[in-house]
Every structure is written in structure tokens, then in C-alpha cells.
Amino acid sequence: MSAPLIEMRGITKSFGAVKANEAVDLSVAPGEILGLLGENGAGKTTLMNVLFGAYAPDAGEILVEGKPVAIHNSADALAAGIGMVHQHFHLAPRLTVLENLLIGIPGKSGRIDRAGGLARLKEIGRQHGLSLDPNLPVSALSVGEQQRLEIIKALFRGAKLLILDEPTAVLAPSEVDGLFAALRSMAAQGLGIIFISHKLNEVRALTHRCVVLRHGKVAGRVDHPAETTSAEMARLMCGHEIVPPTREVSTPGASVLTLDGISTSNHAGTPLRDVSLFVRAGEILGIAGVSGNGQRALADVISGMLPPRVGSMTIAGQTVAQFSPRALQALGLGRIPEDRMTTGLVTNLPLADSMVLPRIGTEAFSRKGLLNPAAIRAFAEEQIKAYDIRCPGPMVRAGALSGGNLQKALLARELAFDPKVLIVSQPTRGLDIGAARFIHEKFLAMRAKGCGIIVIGEDLEELLMLSDRIAVMYEGRIAGTLDSADATVARLGLMMTGAEGHA
Numbered sequence: 096m097s098a099p100l101i102e103m104r105g106i107t108k109s110f111g112a113v114k115a116n117e118a119v120d121l122s123v124a125p126g127e128i129l130g131l132l133g134e135n136g137a138g139k140t141t142l143m144n145v146l147f148g149a150y151a152p153d154a155g156e157i158l159v160e161g162k163p164v165a166i167h168n169s170a171d172a173l174a175a176g177i178g179m180v181h182q183h184f185h186l187a188p189r190l191t192v193l194e195n196l197l198i199g200i201p202g203k204s205g206r207i208d209r210a211g212g213l214a215r216l217k218e219i220g221r222q223h224g225l226s227l228d229p230n231l232p233v234s235a236l237s238v239g240e241q242q243r244l245e246i247i248k249a250l251f252r253g254a255k256l257l258i259l260d261e262p263t264a265v266l267a268p269s270e271v272d273g274l275f276a277a278l279r280s281m282a283a284q285g286l287g288i289i290f291i292s293h294k295l296n297e298v299r300a301l302t303h304r305c306v307v308l309r310h311g312k313v314a315g316r317v318d319h320p321a322e323t324t325s326a327e328m329a330r331l332m333c334g335h336e337i338v339p340p341t342r343e344v345s346t347p348g349a350s351v352l353t354l355d356g357i358s359t360s361n362h363a364g365t366p367l368r369d370v371s372l373f374v375r376a377g378e379i380l381g382i383a384g385v386s387g388n389g390q391r392a393l394a395d396v397i398s399g400m401l402p403p404r405v406g407s408m409t410i411a412g413q414t415v416a417q418f419s420p421r422a423l424q425a426l427g428l429g430r431i432p433e434d435r436m437t438t439g440l441v442t443n444l445p446l447a448d449s450m451v452l453p454r455i456g457t458e459a460f461s462r463k464g465l466l467n468p469a470a471i472r473a474f475a476e477e478q479i480k481a482y483d484i485r486c487p488g489p490m491v492r493a494g495a496l497s498g499g500n501l502q503k504a505l506l507a508r509e510l511a512f513d514p515k516v517l518i519v520s521q522p523t524r525g526l527d528i529g530a531a532r533f534i535h536e537k538f539l540a541m542r543a544k545g546c547g548i549i550v551i552g553e554d555l556e557e558l559l560m561l562s563d564r565i566a567v568m569y570e571g572r573i574a575g576t577l578d579s580a581d582a583t584v585a586r587l588g589l590m591m592t593g594a595e596g597h598a
């Protein structure tokens with residue numbers, strides 16, 4: 096049998112007291128798509144960062160096509176044929192697609208070979224269905240297109256193994272099929288692929304084999320993912336059964352948030368056009384829609400970041416006079432933004448400080464105008480325990496947390512203050528199945544306590560499970576609202592294309 100394309104043997108990597116990887120063995124054969132699974136903080140990203148040269152392992156070795164290699168940085172990894180598409184892209188936004196591809200690749204005479212680059216781009220497009228306009232600046236590309244560019248970039252640099260860290264977390268469901276077709280085509284031509292995802296149905300549909308990590312160690316291997324159930328995989332990941340929550344029948348109270356005829360001026364995304372909606376106490380309103388149809392503007396208006404051009408908003412019966420996050424928070428609004436890295440937690444601060452930031456001047460965390468570090472720390476410790484946030488402690492830099500644990504910290508921060516209204520975007524993006532269930536239960540418990548919750552999301556199954564009603568956004572308007580008893584994935588999908596509208 097020929098040697099595996101890549102083999103990792105006995106990889107161990109610690110950060111202080113945290114053993115992120117412990118004696119991990121993993122291999123990928125040519126033409127194989129390997130799923131890498133594990134709870135948030137299980138060590139998946141760390142292991143891939145070791146393979147890509149971002150971290151030196153404390154122990155273990157890496158073999159490429161049977162030969163040991165030393166990978167000290169990404170240039171070494173690329174030279175060994177290893178390419179990685181990170182959760183956060185590494186592209187130059189002002190440069191064009193072609194320029195991004197050609198950065199750092201001189202042609203034969205040391206000059207940039209545009210013609211050669213164009214030809215290669217075309218060829219990759221033809222081979223794997225990954226086409227892009229070479230002259231568009233990256234800033235004009237959708238997130239899905241930027242991801243495509245990252246994949247093309249890796250292929251351009253001769254990757255034989257491609258690592259994708261949660262690539263579908265940023266894609267609309269319709270874009271996932273295109274990505275999978277490209278990955279299957281690459282594997283058919285002998286490339287190896289490592290695919291990280293928390294979406295177990297995707298893992299079962301795409302991968303040939305899986306390695307499951309738990310607390311940094313290999314907890315199990317799955318040889319035939321397509322023949323294994325998601326429940327079985329979840330059990331391997333978490334060590335126990337995951338049971339979906341049930342939404343109890345409830346009678347909502349008075350409206351806690353009302354938007355009346357709101358339109359916004361030109362905004363970074365699609366502006367709102369005459370949006371009216373309400374959510375009542377003890378009710379969850381889902382907002383469905385293909386990303387880019389005004390959801391960002393809606394979340395920004397409701398959270399006080401974007402004052403509307405016309406229209407009005409009331410929270411718990413009070414008309415909002417001043418649109419600012421602080422003013423709305425004082426009226427009882429909690430918000431969990433979509434982009435937890437830039438608008439969520441401040442990643443350079445200690446986790447504890449970051450978790451109290453929106454309320455830092457309040458009585459709970461300051462005394463006589465001075466911060467109260469003991470109270471801040473105690474609050475963070477309590478939340479770390481309640482939400483099972485895996486980290487070395489409250490004083491760790493927030494940015495050192497794994498993606499999923501960062502999301503849990505953000506949720507803990509907002510839910511701890513019993514908001515009357517909560518607006519959340521993509522609440523469980525990047526969360527493992529156990530953590531996602533936990534968050535769903537939290538939302539349902541908040542609903543039972545009378546909170547009105549707006550959930551903006553692209554995962555229709557999740558919206559159907561959580562919501563009492565679902566409004567669909569299309570081109571900045573509400574295309575229609577359905578009671579969730581009348582809503583199905585197919586019907587919502589149709590409304591999302593603008594094909595069907597309901598009052």
C-alpha cells in the first residue's frame with residue numbers, strides 16, 4: 096500500500112496547563128476526505144495549526160508521503176503541499192482576485208506572470224467548478240466567493256492536502272452544495288482533504304472517514320460516516336446522548352419590541368425598506384432569509400447601531416428616542432452580534448473584562464467610580480461554570496478561546512442580565528451540537544420567563560425548532576410572516592427567493 100499523503104504521529108501541544116492536543120495520530124490518504132470532529136475546544140484548530148506550521152508541537156512528528164518533514168511556518172507547509180482555508184480569511188481586500196493569487200509567486204523571469212496566472216485560474220475553474228472573475232477586487236466578493244478564492248489560492252500554490260476549518264459556517268445553505276461538489280472533484284483527482292465541521296449531516300454526506308477529538312485526545316474513529324447516525328457521532332464527541340429540546344405551548348404577552356415603518360439610508364449591506372414587525376413577551380420570532388437581504392441592517396437598527404431614516408421603534412412600550420447601544424440596553428435590550436470577533440468580545444482584553452464591558456460602569460461592577468475587579472472576576476467565574484466555557488480561567492485573553500467558547504462567553508454575557516428583548520444573529524454558528532442544544536434550552540427558558548427574542552438565522556431547521564413565528568426578509572423588506580405551525584423548510588425557502596409573500 097502506498098504511504099499516506101499526510102501522517103501526524105503522537106502530536107502533543109499544550110498552552111500553559113491546557114493540553115490542547117495529546118498524542119494525536121491522524122492520517123489522510125490521497126483522494127480521501129477526512130472529517131475532523133470534536134466539541135468546542137477539543138483541539139481541532141490547534142492540531143491543524145500544528146500541521147500548517149503556526150504552532151510547533153511539544154512532541155510528535157509529521158510525515159508527508161512517508162517522509163518526516165519539519166514544518167516551522169506556513170511557507171514550509173505550502174512547500175510540503177499543505178494548504179489551509181482558515182475560519183478568518185487571509186486576503187488583501189483592495190487587490191483583485193488575480194492579484195491575490197499572484198502575491199508572492201514570481202514568474203520564471205522574476206516578474207509576475209499574469210497570463211500564466213489567468214490560464215491557471217481558468218483551468219481550476221473548469222476542473223472543479225470554482226470560477227471567479229479575475230478582475231474583481233476582493234472587497235466586492237461575497238463571503239462564499241472569498242472562500243472560493245482561498246481554496247483556489249491553495250491549489251495555485253500546489254496544495255496536495257487542503258485543510259478547511261469550518262468552511263460551511265459562513266455559507267448559505269445553497270452555497271454548500273457548490274463547495275461540496277468542488278471538494279469531491281478535488282478528491283477524485285487525488286487530493287487529500289481535512290474537513291472540520293460541527294454540522295454532522297454535512298460530515299456524513301461528504302467525508303470518507305472521521306477522527307473524533309475529545310479534550311485533546313482521539314476519542315474515536317468512524318470508518319463509514321454515511322452509515323453512522325448523527326446521534327452516534329454526537330455521542331462520540333460529547334461522551335453522552337444529545338436530546339433535542341421541546342418548545343412548550345405558550346401564550347405570549349404584550350409586544351416588547353415594535354418596529355413601525357422603518358427604512359434606513361444606504362448601509363454597508365442592504366438597507367431596510369418599510370419594515371414593520373413586533374415580538375411579544377414570551378415569544379420567539381425567527382428572521383429567515385438569504386444572507387444579504389437586510390438582516391444586518393435590521394440587527395443594527397434594533398441594537399441601536401444604525402438610526403433609521405424614517406419609522407419608529409418601541410421597547411417595552413417606550414418609544415426609542417436615541418439610537419445608541421447603551422440607550423437601548425438601558426431600556427432592556429440584549430444583543431448577540433453576528434461577528435463575535437470584531438463587534439462581540441474585545442479579544443485583547445482578559446475574558447472577565449470583556450464579559451462585563453457593556454455594563455462596566457454599572458453598580459454591579461464598579462464602586463464610587465472605580466472598577467471592582469473582584470466582582471468582575473466573580474461574575475466571569477460564575478458564567479464560565481454555568482456555560483461550561485473551556486478556558487484556563489477568567490484572566491485569559493479572550494482571543495485565546497476557541498471559536499465556540501468565545502460564542503458561549505458572549506451569550507453568557509448578554510443572558511446574565513435578564514433582557515426584556517434579545518436580538519441574536521446566527522446564535523449557534525460554530526457551536527458543537529451539545530453547546531448548541533444548551534443555547535437552545537437557554538433561549539426557551541428565557542422565553543418561558545417572558546423575554547421576547549428575535550433570532551436571525553440561516554439554519555431553517557433551527558429557526559423552525561425555536562420560533563413561534565418566522566418572518567422572511569427579501570431585498571430589505573419583510574416578504575411575509577408565518578406561524579411556525581404553517582412553516583416548512585420548503586415554503587420558507589420559496590419565500591426567501593421572493594417567490595411567495597404572505598402578510
Ligand SMILES: Nc1ncnc2c1ncn2[C@@H]1O[C@H](COP(=O)(O)OP(=O)(O)OP(=O)(O)O)[C@@H](O)[C@H]1O
Nearest residue numbers: 110115135136137138139140141495496497498499
Ligand atoms: N493561542 C492559544 N493560547 C492559549 N490557549 C489556547 C490557544 N489556542 C487554543 N487554546 C486552547 O486550546 C484548546 C483547544 O482549542 P482549539 O481552538 O484547538 O479547539 P477547537 O476544537 O478548534 O474548538 P472550536 O470548535 O470551538 O473552534 C482550548 O481550550 C483553547 O482555549
